[in-house]
Amino acid sequence: xxxxxxxxxxxxxxxxxxxxxxxxxxxxxxxxxxxxxxxxxxxxxxxxxxxxxxxxxxxxxxxxxxxxxxxxxxxxxxxxxxxxxxxxxxxxxxxxxxxxxxxxxxxxxxxxxxxxxxxxxxxxxxxxxxxxxxxxxxxxxxxxxxxxxxxxxxxxxxxxxxxxxxxxxxxxxxxxxxxxxxxxxxxxxxxxxxxxxxxxxxxxxxxxxxxxxxxxxxxxxxxxxxxxxxxxxxxxxxxxxxxxxxxxxxxxxxxxx
Numbered sequence: 001x002x003x004x005x006x007x008x009x010x011x012x013x014x015x016x017x018x019x020x021x022x023x024x025x026x027x028x029x030x031x032x033x034x035x036x037x038x039x040x041x042x043x044x045x046x047x048x049x050x051x052x053x054x055x056x057x058x059x060x061x062x063x064x065x066x067x068x069x070x071x072x073x074x075x076x077x078x079x080x081x082x083x084x085x086x087x088x089x090x091x092x093x094x095x096x097x098x099x100x101x102x103x104x105x106x107x108x109x110x111x112x113x114x115x116x117x118x119x120x121x122x123x124x125x126x127x128x129x130x131x132x133x134x135x136x137x138x139x140x141x142x143x144x145x146x147x148x149x150x151x152x153x154x155x156x157x158x159x160x161x162x163x164x165x166x167x168x169x170x171x172x173x174x175x176x177x178x179x180x181x182x183x184x185x186x187x188x189x190x191x192x193x194x195x196x197x198x199x200x201x202x203x204x205x206x207x208x209x210x211x212x213x214x215x216x217x218x219x220x221x222x223x224x225x226x227x228x229x230x231x232x233x234x235x236x237x238x239x240x241x242x243x244x245x246x247x248x249x250x251x252x253x254x255x256x257x
Contacts, residue, residue: 010037010084012111014104016097016123017045019130019205022052029121036091038083040076044095044231045123058083073103077110084116097125101151101174127172130204130233134211135245144170144239152176152234156186164192164216170237177230181220187236192216199240202232213242 013032018024025033025046033039036057039049043063050059060079062071071079083090098104098120111118127149131138138147148163150156152175163169164187176183177200188194194217202210214222216236238244 008085008087009116010086010088010090011117011119012080012084012090012092012107014092014094014098014107014118014120016102016121016125017042017093017095018124019096019126019133020045020047020203021205022046022048024124024129024205026121026123029123032089032121033091033093035089037088038090039093040079040083040090041093042095044126045093049093058088073106077107080107081110081114081116084111085114094123095126096129097123100125100127100149126204126231126233127174130201131172131199131235131239133204133209134199134201136199136201136235136239137245138170138172138235138239140239140244143244144168144237146170147172149174150176150183152179152183156183161187161190161192164196164236165190167238170235170239173234173236175230176234177223177228177232180223180234184216184220187216194218196236197238197240197242199235200228200232201235202228202230204233213240 015029015032034053036053038058039053040060040062062076080090080092092107094102094104096102104120108118108120128138139145146169148160148169148171150160150171150173152173163171194215196216198214198216198219200212200223212223212226212228
């Protein structure tokens with residue numbers, strides 16, 4: 001009797017790594033990571049994984065820096081497909097959540113087009129977790145009832161301007177440090193109040209986390225004086241007002257200028 005030949009195709013699991021600390025992974029993400037044969041990882045999210053995977057696991061760093069993408073997205077897609085077609089269990093470890101400005105949809109589409117089994121494990125988005133680490137709730141009853149998330153390098157759309165003008169909306173800007181002067185200029189020209197509170201949280205959930213609090217009209221100068229750098233999450237809205245939850249922002253390592 002002849003049987004069907006066993007498939008040699010492996011699989012790809014896109015894992016949301018959260019804001020960085022490895023113990024913020026979900027249980028499912030941890031289980032898949034410890035079973036992986038190949039880990040393709042980003043610059044953000046958990047990076048200290050070598051001690052948590054087997055010695056034979058291939059770890060491939062495809063992390064991007066602002067304005068510098070050493071491994072283009074098309075090559076990352078090909079890498080995932082090639083390793084899976086070789087029969088490997090591939091984990092694509094991404095910072096935050098794979099579907100929040102993580103190009104996870106593109107990677108899933110590439111796997112599906114190649115006939116490679118693929119699944120997605122959600123992660124804690126930095127849009128929520130990083131402000132939370134600084135004591136900033138992105139929604140708060142009586143203060144903010146909606147959230148608008150913006151990709152910093154993108155153009156400022158009318159939807160973003162409408163969110164910035166609305167007192168009841170929190171605008172969260174990811175990857176926005178370099179674009180901050182442009183975003184602020186567009187917002188002020190569109191009538192967003194200059195006294196709108198702003199908080200920039202750098203390296204959220206890490207030991208050297210720091211928060212700079214300012215207003216829309218002053219934040220470009222204040223961020224320059226503070227030497228704000230990526231990775232950082234920018235929160236614009238009433239929830240960013242110093243003292244909303246923390247009576248003394250200095251206790252959270254904040255800079256109030």
